[in-house]
Amino acid sequence: MTTIGEIGEDALIALFAPRLPETDAEILGPGDDAAVVAVDGHLVVSSDVLVEGRHFRREWSTGADVGWRAAMQNLADIDAMGAVPTSLQITLCAPSDLDVDWVLDFADGLREACEPHGVGVVGGDLSGADQIVVSVTVLGETHGTEVVTRADAHPGMVVAVSAPLGAAAAGFALLDAGVDAVPEASQLFKRPRPIVGAGLEAALRGAAAMMDISDGLLRDAGRIARASEVGIALDSAAVPVHPAATSAAAALGVDALRFALTGGEDHALLAVFPSVSSVPPGWEVIGEATDAFAGVRVDGQVPDAVGWDHFSR
Numbered sequence: 001m002t003t004i005g006e007i008g009e010d011a012l013i014a015l016f017a018p019r020l021p022e023t024d025a026e027i028l029g030p031g032d033d034a035a036v037v038a039v040d041g042h043l044v045v046s047s048d049v050l051v052e053g054r055h056f057r058r059e060w061s062t063g064a065d066v067g068w069r070a071a072m073q074n075l076a077d078i079d080a081m082g083a084v085p086t087s088l089q090i091t092l093c094a095p096s097d098l099d100v101d102w103v104l105d106f107a108d109g110l111r112e113a114c115e116p117h118g119v120g121v122v123g124g125d126l127s128g129a130d131q132i133v134v135s136v137t138v139l140g141e142t143h144g145t146e147v148v149t150r151a152d153a154h155p156g157m158v159v160a161v162s163a164p165l166g167a168a169a170a171g172f173a174l175l176d177a178g179v180d181a182v183p184e185a186s187q188l189f190k191r192p193r194p195i196v197g198a199g200l201e202a203a204l205r206g207a208a209a210m211m212d213i214s215d216g217l218l219r220d221a222g223r224i225a226r227a228s229e230v231g232i233a234l235d236s237a238a239v240p241v242h243p244a245a246t247s248a249a250a251a252l253g254v255d256a257l258r259f260a261l262t263g264g265e266d267h268a269l270l271a272v273f274p275s276v277s278s279v280p281p282g283w284e285v286i287g288e289a290t291d292a293f294a295g296v297r298v299d300g301q302v303p304d305a306v307g308w309d310h311f312s313r
Contacts, residue, residue, distance in 0.1 A: 005096025019107035023120025025086040035122035041142035046077040052132040063102040067109025076194040076267040078140035080212040082148040082203025089137040093129035153209040153228035153272035155291040162269040166245030169263020181251035185244035194267035210271035234287035
């Protein structure tokens with residue numbers, strides 16, 4: 001094993017940079033003080049972070065898994081605005097005894113996730129740290145269309161999700177319990193597969209409010225409710241549960257619906273549409289916006305748990 005401390009920063013960059021994905025939006029990429037990126041329409045920017053021991057564990061996830069996840073959760077944020085992701089800035093902090101191969105695998109995971117969507121890594125930074133921390137800034141563009149925020153849902157509109165939910169949360173539960181029963185669920189926690197482009201389609205079909213489900217359906221529905229000053233009434237029987245979550249729940253002896261309602265990191269999209277007819281094919285209608293109450297209710301009841309909170313555990 002060769003560590004990053006043994007070869008040094010410049011040698012690591014020389015190995016790492018050629019493995020990164022490229023984008024047609026890049027005018028000036030890695031190697032200078034800043035990147036230069038072309039933009040069509042408005043610039044849309046988001047950021048996220050992955051911390052070892054909190055968001056991933058090396059005994060579960062390869063460097064490529066972490067690279068994939070770092071990319072996908074950020075592409076989903078841009079898609080949730082109805083915009084098109086173009087490029088990433090990646091900052092990697094790591095201990096000096098980290099294997100060089102882990103870093104190269106991380107770059108490979110970024111490339112595997114980004115290349116099908118024409119997204120490139122245009123720059124970033126490297127730093128020493130006591131544990132691995134990955135910080136990502138993602139850039140996107142609107143191509144002249146209006147962005148979709150969380151704030152324009154109105155009573156009477158319908159609420160829908162872009163994909164079945166719960167697989168990532170189920171996969172985490174399996175890994176945390178040391179149960180190797182449903183590999184698909186575990187893999188979807190390590191490598192979420194959002195449908196990049198679903199948000200743009202939703203925007204073009206008139207979505208009034210939208211966001212990426214990263215912290216759980218109930219918590220994120222509550223965010224739309226607050227931003228739009230409406231209530232969100234959900235029908236539990238209509239919430240699509242991923243088959244891998246159902247299988248994992250059976251193996252763990254728990255309720256699969258719980259994974260779908262409160263488990264995050266599937267990175268499917270939650271959106272509010274003017275009517276059922278405006279909901280894109282493949283999406284599932286799960287409720288409606290209302291002025292009868294504030295916040296979120298499931299089958300008419302206030303839920304006893306809503307999902308992930310970064311500072312509560």
